[in-house]
Structures are given as structure tokens and as C-alpha cells.
Amino acid sequence: MTPAVKVENLNFSFNAGSPVLSAVTFEVPEGECLGLIGPNGAGKSTLLLHLNGILPEKKSGRPSVFIFGEPVADEGIENIRRAVGFLFQNPDDQLFCPTVYEDVAFGPKQFGMPDSHIGEIVTDALAKVGLRGFERRSPHHLSLGEKQRVCLAGILASQPKILVLDEPTSDLDPRGKRELIHLLQSIPTTKIIASHDLELIVHLCSRTLVLDNGSIVAQGGTREILSDEQLMLAHGLEKPHILQHIHPHPRT
Amino acid sequence: MHRLSAGAKMSGALLLIGAIITVPLRFGWFFLLAFGGLITAARVSRVPARFLVRRLLFLEPFVAGVAVLSLLREGGWIVFAGIVVRSTLSLATILLLTNTTSFSTMLEVLRKLRISPTFITILALMYRYLFVLVDEMERMQRARMSRSFTKGDRRLWRLLSTTIGELFVRSSERAERIYAAMCARGWQ
Numbered sequence: 001m002t003p004a005v006k007v008e009n010l011n012f013s014f015n016a017g018s019p020v021l022s023a024v025t026f027e028v029p030e031g032e033c034l035g036l037i038g039p040n041g042a043g044k045s046t047l048l049l050h051l052n053g054i055l056p057e058k059k060s061g062r063p064s065v066f067i068f069g070e071p072v073a074d075e076g077i078e079n080i081r082r083a084v085g086f087l088f089q090n091p092d093d094q095l096f097c098p099t100v101y102e103d104v105a106f107g108p109k110q111f112g113m114p115d116s117h118i119g120e121i122v123t124d125a126l127a128k129v130g131l132r133g134f135e136r137r138s139p140h141h142l143s144l145g146e147k148q149r150v151c152l153a154g155i156l157a158s159q160p161k162i163l164v165l166d167e168p169t170s171d172l173d174p175r176g177k178r179e180l181i182h183l184l185q186s187i188p189t190t191k192i193i194a195s196h197d198l199e200l201i202v203h204l205c206s207r208t209l210v211l212d213n214g215s216i217v218a219q220g221g222t223r224e225i226l227s228d229e230q231l232m233l234a235h236g237l238e239k240p241h242i243l244q245h246i247h248p249h250p251r252t
Numbered sequence: 253m254h255r256l257s258a259g260a261k262m263s264g265a266l267l268l269i270g271a272i273i274t275v276p277l278r279f280g281w282f283f284l285l286a287f288g289g290l291i292t293a294a295r296v297s298r299v300p301a302r303f304l305v306r307r308l309l310f311l312e313p314f315v316a317g318v319a320v321l322s323l324l325r326e327g328g329w330i331v332f333a334g335i336v337v338r339s340t341l342s343l344a345t346i347l348l349l350t351n352t353t354s355f356s357t358m359l360e361v362l363r364k365l366r367i368s369p370t371f372i373t374i375l376a377l378m379y380r381y382l383f384v385l386v387d388e389m390e391r392m393q394r395a396r397m398s399r400s401f402t403k404g405d406r407r408l409w410r411l412l413s414t415t416i417g418e419l420f421v422r423s424s425e426r427a428e429r430i431y432a433a434m435c436a437r438g439w440q
Contacts, residue, residue, distance in 0.1 A: 054432045078438060086436040092384050093429040098356040098376050110438030140383045158437065 003027040004162050004190040005051060006066040012046060012056060020046050021214045028162075028190060030068075035205030035222055036194040039236030043214045044194040045089070048164050051192065052084040053077050067162065082111050085160030089167045091147035095139035100126070100150050103139065107158035125153040129183060145176030152183070162190045169197045198226055198240040210235055258357040259364070265349040269342045277334050283341065290344050297352045307347050308340065315339040355379050377430070384426075389419055 005028040012021040020043045028034050036044050049055040050065050053072040063071035072080050088094045097103035104122045113121065126132055129149040139147060148171065155163065168184075169177045181203050184191065195201055201208060201222060208225045210218040212235045218225055226232065229239045268286065275282045294304055319335040322328045362372055392415050431439075 049432070052436055054435055078440070081436060081438050084436075086433075088429065088433050088436075090429065093426060094433040096377060096380055096430050096434060098359065098379055102356065102376075106434075106439075107437040110440070139380065154437065 001030065002069040003066075004030040004032070004068060005192065006069075007047075007050070008064050008066070010047070010050060010064040012050065019214055021050075024211075024214070024216055026209060026216060026219065028192060030161075030190055031188065032207060033184075033191040033193065033205045035201035035208035036192060036211060037196070037198065037201060037208060037226075037237060038211035042211045042235075044211055045166050047211065048086070048166050048192065048194055051162075051164050052081050052086050054086075078111070082158055083161045085155035085158060085163050087148075087151055087155060087163070087165040087168055089170060091144065091151045091171065092139075094151045094154070095147055098138060099135070100131075100137045100139060100142075101135035103150060104154045104157050107154055111158055121157050122153075125157040126150075128156055129153045130179070144171040145173065145179070148172060148176070148180065149183075152180075156187070160189065162192070163187065165191065165193045165195075167195055167197075168193065169195060169200050196237075198237065199242055202226060202240060202242055210237075212236075256352075258353050259361045261349055261353055262358060262361055265345050268345050272338050272341045272345070277330070277337075283337055286341050290341065290348060293348055297348070299348065299351050304344070304347055304351075308343060311343050312340070315343070381423075381426070381430075385419070385423060388422065389415075392418065 005026075007024055007026050010021055010024040011019060013019045024047060026034075036047070038044055046055060050072070051067070053059065053065075053074075059073050063073050065072040067080050067083055070076060070080065095103050097106060101122055104125050105118050108118050108121050122135065123132070126134055129152050131146065131149055131153065134142075134146070134150070139150065142150065148168065163184075165184075168180060172180060177197070177200065181200060184193075184204055191204070193201065193205060205222045208219065208222040209216050210225060210231065217235060218228075218231055223243060226240060227243050232239050268289075271282070272286055277283075294301060315336060319332050319339075322331040322335060325331075356376075359372055359376055362375075363369070396411060396415060
């Protein structure tokens with residue numbers, strides 16, 4: 001079966017500077033939830049931005065990212081962006097419309113959904129994230145948790161096949177985080193989550209990649225990877241408390 | 253007032269402003285009428301008078317700055333009075349409109365009038381990020397105040413200019429991130 005995401009020997013540097021990503025290769029089968037961890041500046045966000053073709057700005061040479069077998073190239077980029085929903089780190093950057101309604105409707109409108117359907121889609125998407133009745137609110141007056149959920153509604157409204165989330169819990173309080181975990185668990189699409197929040201990764205991801213200095217240094221089952229204290233410490237991470245009493249024996 | 257259709261309010265305001273600008277000054281009754289009308293409208297829409305006056309006073313220096321030049325010429329005080337009366341009434345009209353109509357409904361009206369979508373997008377983004385920018389500036393100012401121990405020092409002015417520069421850099425970086433977020437959701 002074609003993997004949902006396939007990255008093959010991806011190299012990248014900003015303005016021909018030192019390499020940010022080197023020879024990154026991995027696959028994500030459909031329906032999997034993949035964790036992406038690593039220290040600050042490892043290249044996690046840069047890698048994610050390649051998955052919907054925001055980077056590189058000039059796409060020349062052989063494509064190295066494939067979404068359901070389709071290369072991420074200038075041609076057909078709308079389809080790629082429709083298939084890949086991207087949750088950015090800072091909700092204020094992502095909520096760019098004057099009202100919640102317009103923001104959630106933005107994606108479907110861009111992808112040519114007929115106007116008559118949009119109202120229904122927005123209501124559905126807001127209901128999914130538990131924000132029914134927020135349509136007329138202005139993003140500026142929402143709490144960070146609410147903003148994050150509106151962002152998610154804006155993405156779900158385009159019915160993506162893959163969700164890419166960059167530090168989804170960095171601004172959330174413990175309750176907001178718990179709610180986000182439940183919400184993401186209820187969404188069955190393929191997911192790729194980059195985060196320092198290792199608890200979130202343990203709860204949601206079955207498999208995890210460790211990225212450091214632009215290359216993949218380890219990958220495998222989340223519990224095995226995150227329980228490997230040596231590996232975690234070597235890459236600016238730590239073994240999360242919820243795994244303190246689990247030993248990295250292979251599960252039978 | 254709040255429930256009137258935005259289109260009606262906007263065209264009403266536009267007409268009124270057009271009249272305020274073009275009606276010759278000798279029809280003093282017209283300006284009195286406009287003034288009375290605006291006061292009634294403010295009353296009906298329950299916009300607090302103090303709030304309106306304060307906003308108006310905030311804008312008045314700009315009016316005065318332009319008008320004061322006319323005093324330099326002979327018989328200039330009539331021109332001066334004309335500019336002050338006309339600008340003040342127009343500003344009051346706009347204030348009343350913006351305080352009884354939400355920005356997004358006004359944009360909706362512009363959209364229906366087939367104003368260029370790029371222009372509307374720029375307006376919408378400006379309105380959205382104005383407050384984010386003000387918040388960011390306040391945060392920077394607070395951080396700066398927490399670490400500067402002198403008052404009225406000339407160095408403070410230099411700090412202020414670096415704050416403004418920093419704000420500019422941050423805004424342009426934010427603009428890039430916003431553009432990426434727009435592209436990610438299908439903007440072309």
C-alpha cells in the first residue's frame with residue numbers, strides 16, 4: 001500500500017548555509033500517529049514545513065517528499081495542501097481572519113467548496129473541537145486554548161487526510177492539553193506530531209523519530225525509544241515520568 | 253442603531269460626510285441639523301457620550317494642525333472655522349459608524365460591493381493584527397521598564413527607538429509566518 005507520507009533522502013539548508021536537514025528518510029503508513037522529537041534547533045519545524053511544500057520555496061530537482069505517492073512539487077500543490085492539514089506553533093499567526101467563522105471557512109473557501117455548504121462545514125468543525133456558538137467571536141478575545149482549538153477546526157474544515165502538528169501543546173495549560181489529547185485521539189487520520197511534550201507523544205504516538213542536528217538518530221516504538229535514557233539524554237531530551245517504571249523490553 | 257443593516261449605515265454615513273464637506277458654510281442651519289442628528293443617533297444607539305467625546309478630542313489635534321495654517325492668511329478664521337466644523341462632524345460620523353457596526357460586517361458590505369478582494373484582505377489582516385501588535389509592544393515595553401532604573405534619561409529615547417526597530421523586525425517575521433499559514437490552507 002502507498003504510505004501516507006514518504007520522505008526520501010531530504011536535504012535542506014537556508015540560503016545555501018549550513019545544512020538544516022541531511023538525508024532524512026522515513027515513511028508513515030496511513031492511519032499511524034508518528035511522533036517527532038529532538039532538541040531545540042534540531043530541524044523539526046523545518047522538516048514539517050516540507051510536508052506541505054511551504055519549504056523549499058523554489059522546488060527544483062527531484063522531489064523528496066511524497067504524499068500518498070504524489071510528489072510535493074509546484075504542480076498540484078493545492079491537492080497536497082488540501083490533503084495535509086498543518087497546525088502551526090503560534091495560534092496568533094494562524095488565526096488571521098477578523099472572526100472565528102471566517103477563519104474556519106477560509107480553507108474550504110480556498111479549496112472551492114460551494115458557499116451553500118460552508119456554513120454547515122464551519123458549524124461541524126467547531127462542534128468537533130467543542131466550540132459550538134463561537135462563530136461571531138473575534139480571535140483576539142479568545143484564550144490560548146480556545147485559539148488553538150479554532151486553528152484545529154480551521155484545519156479539520158478542509159477534511160485533510162494527514163494532520164501535521166507543530167508543538168500543539170506549547171501554549172496550553174494542563175486541562176487544555178488533556179482536552180487536546182482526547183480530541184486528537186478521536187480523529188482517526190494519519191498524524192505527525194512534533195513536540196517537546198513527551199507525555200503527549202507517549203499518549204498519542206505509536207512510533208517516534210528522534211531528530212538531532214538535521215538527521216534522524218533513532219526511530220522505533222514510542223515506549224522503547226522514550227525509555228532509552230541514554231539516547232534521550234544524549235539528544236537534549238529526558239525519559240518522561242510516566243515511563244519511569246516501564247523497562248524497554250520488547251513488547252510481545 | 254446596532255441592528256440596522258450595515259450597508260444602510262455605511263451609505264448613510266458616506267452621504268452625510270459628502271454633504272458636510274460640500275454644503276457651503278453660509279447654510280449654517282445644515283451643520284446645526286447634522287450636529288443634532290448625530291447627537292440623536294448617538295443617544296439612540298446608547299454609545300456613551302463621554303467615550304465619543306474623548307475619542308473626538310484625541311483626534312482633534314490632527315484637525316487643528318491642518319486648520320491652524322489657514323489662520324495665517326487674511327480673513328482666515330472663517331476658513332479655520334469651516335475646516336474645524338467639517339472635520340469634527342465627519343469624524344463624529346465615522347466614530348459613530350465604527351462603534352455601532354462590527355468591522356467584519358463592514359468588510360462584508362465592501363465584499364458585496366465588489367471592492368477588490370486583495371484590498372479587503374489587507375484591511376482584514378490589518379484589523380486582526382493591529383491588536384496583536386499593540387500587545388506585543390506592551391510586552392516589550394514592560395520588559396524594558398522592568399530593567400531600566402532611570403527616569404527621563406536621554407538613553408530611554410534611544411531604547412525606545414530600538415524597541416520600535418525590534419517591533420518592526422518581529423512584525424515582518426510574523427508576516428512571513430502568517431503567509432505560510434495562509435498558504436498551508438490553500439491561499440494562492
